[in-house]
Structures are given as structure tokens and as C-alpha cells.
Amino acid sequence: MTHPQAPGAGSSLRDAVGAEQARLLYGSGFSMFATLVAAAGLAVLFVYLGVLKVWIAATWLLISAAHISVRLVMIGIFRGSPDRDQHWRAWVNRFTIGAAVGGITWGIGGAVIMPQGRFDLQMLVVVLITSIIYGTLSSFGAWYPAFMVFATASIVPLALWSLGQHDAVHYAFTFLCAIWLPAVLLLARRQEAGLVRSLNLQFENAALAQDLLAQKTIAEVANVAKSRFLASASHDLRQPVHALGMLVGALRSHKLPARSVSLIDQIDGSVGALDSLFTSLLDISKLDAGVVRGRAEAVSVHPLLERIRRDLEGEASAKGVVLTLAPTNLAVVSDPVLLERILRNLIGNAVRYTEQGHVLVGCRRRAGWGASGGVSLEVWDTGPGIAADQREAIFEEFYQLANPDRDRSKGLGLGLPIVRRLTEILDHPLELESRPGHGTVFRVLAPRAVAPQAAEATPAVGVADARSAVILAIDDEQAIRVAMTELLKSWGHQVVAAGGGDEAIAALAHMPSPDLIVCDYRLRGGENGLDVIRRLQTAIGTKVPAIVVTGDTAPENIRDALTGGHPLLHKPLSHARLRAAVSSLIRRPAEA
Numbered sequence: 268m269t270h271p272q273a274p275g276a277g278s279s280l281r282d283a284v285g286a287e288q289a290r291l292l293y294g295s296g297f298s299m300f301a302t303l304v305a306a307a308g309l310a311v312l313f314v315y316l317g318v319l320k321v322w323i324a325a326t327w328l329l330i331s332a333a334h335i336s337v338r339l340v341m342i343g344i345f346r347g348s349p350d351r352d353q354h355w356r357a358w359v360n361r362f363t364i365g366a367a368v369g370g371i372t373w374g375i376g377g378a379v380i381m382p383q384g385r386f387d388l389q390m391l392v393v394v395l396i397t398s399i400i401y402g403t404l405s406s407f408g409a410w411y412p413a414f415m416v417f418a419t420a421s422i423v424p425l426a427l428w429s430l431g432q433h434d435a436v437h438y439a440f441t442f443l444c445a446i447w448l449p450a451v452l453l454l455a456r457r458q459e460a461g462l463v464r465s466l467n468l469q470f471e472n473a474a475l476a477q478d479l480l481a482q483k484t485i486a487e488v489a490n491v492a493k494s495r496f497l498a499s500a501s502h503d504l505r506q507p508v509h510a511l512g513m514l515v516g517a518l519r520s521h522k523l524p525a526r527s528v529s530l531i532d533q534i535d536g537s538v539g540a541l542d543s544l545f546t547s548l549l550d551i552s553k554l555d556a557g558v559v560r561g562r563a564e565a566v567s568v569h570p571l572l573e574r575i576r577r578d579l580e581g582e583a584s585a586k587g588v589v590l591t592l593a594p595t596n597l598a599v600v601s602d603p604v605l606l607e608r609i610l611r612n613l614i615g616n617a618v619r620y621t622e623q624g625h626v627l628v629g630c631r632r633r634a635g636w637g638a639s640g641g642v643s644l645e646v647w648d649t650g651p652g653i654a655a656d657q658r659e660a661i662f663e664e665f666y667q668l669a670n671p672d673r674d675r676s677k678g679l680g681l682g683l684p685i686v687r688r689l690t691e692i693l694d695h696p697l698e699l700e701s702r703p704g705h706g707t708v709f710r711v712l713a714p715r716a717v718a719p720q721a722a723e724a725t726p727a728v729g730v731a732d733a734r735s736a737v738i739l740a741i742d743d744e745q746a747i748r749v750a751m752t753e754l755l756k757s758w759g760h761q762v763v764a765a766g767g768g769d770e771a772i773a774a775l776a777h778m779p780s781p782d783l784i785v786c787d788y789r790l791r792g793g794e795n796g797l798d799v800i801r802r803l804q805t806a807i808g809t810k811v812p813a814i815v816v817t818g819d820t821a822p823e824n825i826r827d828a829l830t831g832g833h834p835l836l837h838k839p840l841s842h843a844r845l846r847a848a849v850s851s852l853i854r855r856p857a858e859a
Contacts, residue, residue: 284466285359286352291409291462292362293345298406299335302369302399306331309395310380318382327376334372338365359410366413370420373399377421378428386436393440396421397447404455411459415452422448515842517753563693565716566603568630568644569595575611576628583618583626590618593629599642599713601693606713609689610644612682613709617648624649624706633712643698644711652703735759736782736853741771741799742816743791751785754842755849767791768799772806781811783852788817788828788835797831812852816840 310328313319345351345358373396382388400418407414426444429437518531569592576592583590599606610628617626626648633641653661661683690697690711701707738760740751748764755762763778765771767790775781784803788796800813817828818838828835834848 280467280470282352282355283470284463286355287466288409288462289345289351289355289358289362292359292406292413293342294406296339296342298402299338299369301402302373303331303335305395305399306373306376309392313380313382313388316382316388318385318388319380323380327372327380331372331376334365334368338369341365359413362410363413363416366407366417367420370417371424374421374424378424381425381428393425396425400451404451404458408455408458409462411456414455414459418448418451418455514750514753517750517757517842562602563600564603565598566601566606567596567598568642569597571603571607572610572628572630575607575614578611579614579618586618586621587623588618588621589625590614591625591627593627595630597630597632597642598716599644600716601695601713605689605693606695606711609686609693609695609711610646612686613646613711616682617646617650617707617709621648621650621706632715640715641712642715644713645708647706647708649706652705652707653699653701654703735761736849737761737763737779738783738785738849739771739774739778739781739803740764741767741784741786741790741796743767743787747787754845755785758846758849760849768794768802771799771803775803775806780807780809783849784811784813785849786813786815788815789819795827797828797833800831800833814848814852 307328310319310324314321314324341361348354348358351358377392377396381392400421403417404414407417422444426441426448429440429444515531515534523531572592572595576590580590614626614628626646628646630642630644633643663684687697693713696712698710698712699707700710738755740748740755740762742748742751742764743766745766748766752762752764761779763774763781765774781803784800786796786800790796790799796815796817800815804810804813813831813833814836815828815831815833816836816838817825819825819828825835834852836844836848
């Protein structure tokens with residue numbers, strides 16, 4: 268049987284149900300073939316017993332065979348018809364006519380071949396016909412008029428024949444037919460009504476599923492459009508902020524009045540705030556791109572939590588919130604960087620949204636979780652709490668409960684979405700309990716580990732230890748080239764700036780061999796920074812260290828940028844971060 272499909276936009280539910288009823292009627296010709304075999308068997312038996320003449324039996328069988336052959340041909344035509352669903356009413360009407368002819372063939376034929384004076388053989392005919400009626404109930408019952416005409420045409424002639432026998436037994440049979448026929452027709456009516464209800468429900472459910480799928484598709488398209496918009500807008504906005512950050516860094520190398528230094532500090536703070544907001548967007552893009560992978564190792568919990576507490580203590584104290592860390596010697600199996608990001612977001616949120624009271628951070632053993640037991644890392648606060656109907660919404664991007672004015676100091680609403688993605692990457696279940704007006708507790712579950720031995724401190728190499736170098740800086744934005752040149756020169760490097768690959772290749776002829784390439788990932792004319800770096804390395808004849816800088820947040824672009832194997836830095840780029848990367852790569856060849 269063909270499974271019902273939701274009706275199209277141009278068809279009604281009734282038409283869809285009717286088309287399915289027609290398919291059920293024309294579903295198989297086996298029952299018709301079986302009735303022909305039964306008729307042949309009955310005729311042969313009666314001829315053999317001498318109660319039926321051969322020519323009467325042959326005539327009846329020929330009529331039956333002709334009728335059934337026509338109906339089998341009609342089944343084939345129906346199956347091959349491309350517009351059968353649109354014309355289902357005509358098809359069920361044709362089937363009903365065929366059912367009427369079949370009923371007449373059995374009803375009148377049964378009366379004609381009925382053996383006189385042999386009540387046992389007469390009952391054999393009656394039993395066979397009633398059995399056929401019951402047998403067709405399952406197929407003809409899909410369309411009540413077809414079953415009604417077949418059953419009526421099959422039984423009424425037998426009842427009339429029986430009435431004409433003028434004896435008590437046959438009168439009783441006629442009476443039974445008068446009772447049985449309405450009963451079986453009522454049964455068929457109820458069967459068809461049940462089938463129609465079932466088909467209606469199936470089509471309605473299929474329509475709901477299609478509507479849900481359409482809504483899901485619309486939501487996915489909107490989400491992709493949102494991501495593309497954010498990627499494009501983020502890239503365009505990062506460019507001037509990136510240039511501004513480098514210019515601020517270059518200004519710091521100049522001797523300026525104290526008032527100017529104060530203003531530069533304020534500008535730098537604003538640039539840092541923008542950098543923080545862009546970083547949150549970038550984190551989401553990295554997670555969506557699938558480029559973040561956890562590296563499990565034993566992580567001591569207390570030093571990690573202490574570092575976060577130390578960083579957030581000032582913000583908590585300024586609000587009058589007590590930030591408390593419960594000492595512990597437990598360790599977990601996790602990625603230290605990703606775990607710190609999770610806990611930093613959770614503790615930062617707790618401090619940010621708790622107006623009075625305290626924030627308690629600690630961990631406890633969790634029995635029965637993991638092979639060696641688990642550790643529950645917990646953040647408790649006395650903040651406003653989260654209502655039950657909001658506990659899923661807070662993990663949606665850009666959703667914030669208590670920030671209707673979009674106060675920038677309260678973030679973008681990306682902290683908890685990042686937390687959820689990172690806990691899924693690390694396979695650390697995240698639990699939430701909250702009572703509105705009383706506070707909230709977040710729990711992150713991680714496998715327990717043996718606390719690692721503290722590594723011996725190694726003397727840090729200062730940035731100033733880096734040697735002066737020749738740097739080839741490539742960016743298609745004039746303002747960024749100027750800012751990068753000024754910044755790198757203020758650190759004592761020789762800088763040659765180029766706007767693209769061809770210009771950089773041409774510059775090689777008029778400059779010393781570069782010690783480092785700093786290249787934007789997306790250049791004008793569809794040029795790719797990775798391709799430009801490869802071209803330059805081929806032209807120079809050696810694999811010069813390179814840094815790729817990008818303002819893209821699109822997941823696919825981040826994945827592509829990472830394939831080159833070069834350090835990937837994201838705009839807006841703080842001058843401290845750029846200086847650390849430059850110094851590291853310049854130092855590497857000399858140390859080798």
C-alpha cells in the first residue's frame with residue numbers, strides 16, 4: 268500500500284483521502300482471481316454431480332471470466348494513470364459499477380445454478396457467496412457504495428429465489444437474509460468511517476510535519492543569513508577597530524604629556540571593550556566551525572579557580588558582592604583552557620548579575636559518575652534566579668534575561684551559549700538549579716583525576732629579547748597598512764607594506780629577504796592570504812614564518828584559514844597579542 272502523503276497546497280483534505288480510498292480499492296486483483304477460481308470449482312462440482320448442465324455452467328463461467336478480466340485491466344490502467352489522484356471520483360465510480368456487475372453475476376448466477384431438491388448443495392452456494400461478501404469487506408470496504416452494491420446484488424436475488432420455493436425452511440432463509448444484509452452493510456459503513464478518520468489523521472499529521480519542516484527550513488535559512496550578516500558586518504567593523512588598536516600601540520612608543528597618555532589609556536580601554544565583544548562573536552563562530560577540540564589531561568581545580576577568582580574579585584568588590592572560593596585538592600580530566608573558559612563565563616555571569624549577597628565557587632566529589640568517580644564544579648549565587656520557563660532560553664545566542672537596555676557591560680548574551688557548546692565538546696554534563704528571588708547554581712560534571720605534580724617554573728623570555736627583523740606586512744586596507752607599519756616600526760622592526768600578492772612579490776626585488784610575513788586572510792579580488800604566503804615562500808625559496816590575520820567570523824572561512832598551519836590571529840588584534848606572536852616567530856629561527 269502506498270503511504271499517504273500530505274495533500275498539496277492545491278488539493279483539499281477530502282480529495283487526498285478520496286484518492287487514498289481509490290488506491291485501496293484498486294490495490295490488488297488477487298481477490299477477484301480467487302472468486303473466479305471458486306466459481307469454477309463450484310461449477311465443476313455441480314456438473315460432476317449431475318445437478319447442473321454443462322452449457323449453463325460454461326455460460327456462467329464465461330460471463331464471470333469476462334467481467335473479472337475487464338476489472339483486472341482497469342486495475343492496470345489505474346496504476347499507470349498519472350492523474351488518477353485528481354480524478355479519483357471517476358475511478359471509484361467505475362469500481363462501483365464493476366462491483367455491481369460482480370454482485371449481479373454472483374446473485375443471479377447463484378440463483379440459476381442452484382440445484383433443485385438438494386438443500387445441502389443450495390447451502391453450499393449460500394455459504395460460498397456470503398464468504399465472498401465477507402472477504403470483499405476488507406477491500407471493497409474502503410468505499411462503502413462499492414461494497415453496498417456488491418453485497419446487495421449478491422444476496423437479494425438469492426433471497427427472492429428462496430422466497431419462491433414456498434416452504435418454511437426457505438422462508439426462514441429469506442428472513443435471515445433480510446436481517447443479515449443490513450447488519451453487514453452497517454459493519455461496512457462503520458469500517459469505511461473508521462478508515463476515513465484514520466486517513467484524515469494521517470494527512471493532518473503529515474501536513475503538520477510538512478509545516479514544521481517548512482518552519483525549520485525557514486529558521487535554518489534565517490540562521491544562515493544571520494551568520495552571514497554577522498560574518499560580513501563583523502569583518503567590516505573589525506577593520507577600523509584593528510587599525511585603531513595598532514595606532515594606539517604605536518602612540519605609546521612616543522613621549523607624550525601625561526594628559527595625552529591618560530586619553531590614550533581611555534581609548535585603549537574602549538578598543539579593549541570592542542575587542543572583548545568581537546571575541547565573543549568569534550568564539551561562537553569557532554565552535555560552529557568545529558575547529559575547537561578538547562585535549563584531555565589532569566587539571567588541578569584549585570589553581571584554575573583561584574586564577575579566575577583573582578581576576579573577578581575587583582568587579583565583585585566594587586558591587587559589594589562577596590566572591591568566595593572553597594579550597595580543594597581535587598583534579599579532573601579535562602582540557603584546561605576550555606574548562607577555564609567555561610568556569611570563567613559561569614563565575615563572571617554570577618558576579619555580573621548578583622546585585623547583593625555572595626557568589627560561592629567550589630567542587631565536590633560525585634559518586635557513581637564515570638569510571639573513577641566524578642567531580643561537580645559548582646557556582647552558587649544569590650542573584651535574581653531563573654524562572655523554569657526561561658532555563659532553555661538563556662542558552663540561546665544573544666538572549667539576556669536582565670538586560671533589556673542592552674547594557675554593554677553585561678555582555679552580548681553569548682556566555683552561556685559558549686558554555687553549553689564547550690561542555691558538549693568536553694562531554695561534561697551541565698546542570699542548572701534555580702529559585703527565582705533566591706539564586707542559581709550551575710554544576711559542571713567532569714571525571715575525577717589524580718592531581719598533577721606542579722611543574723617547575725621556567726624563566727619567561729621577555730618580548731624585548733626578540734631581535735629586530737624585516738617584516739613584510741600585507742593588507743588590502745590602506746589604514747591598516749599604515750597602522751601596522753607604524754606599530755611594527757615602533758618595536759624596532761623594518762617594515763615593508765603591500766596591498767596584495769602581486770605587490771608583495773614585486774616588493775621582494777627591492778628589500779632584504781623578510782624574516783616574517785604578516786598577511787590578511789581575505790584580500791581584494793578574491794585573493795586568499797594562504798595562497799599569497801605560499802607564493803612568497805616559493806619566490807623567496809624558503810619557508811618564511813608567517814602570521815595570518817583575519818576579521819572573518821564565518822565558520823567555513825575560519826576552517827580554511829586554519830588549514831595553512833600558520834598562527835591565526837583575529838581582528839581587532841591587541842598590540843600586545845600581535846607583539847607576542849611576532850616576537851615568538853622571529854625568535855624561533857635564531858634559537859633553532
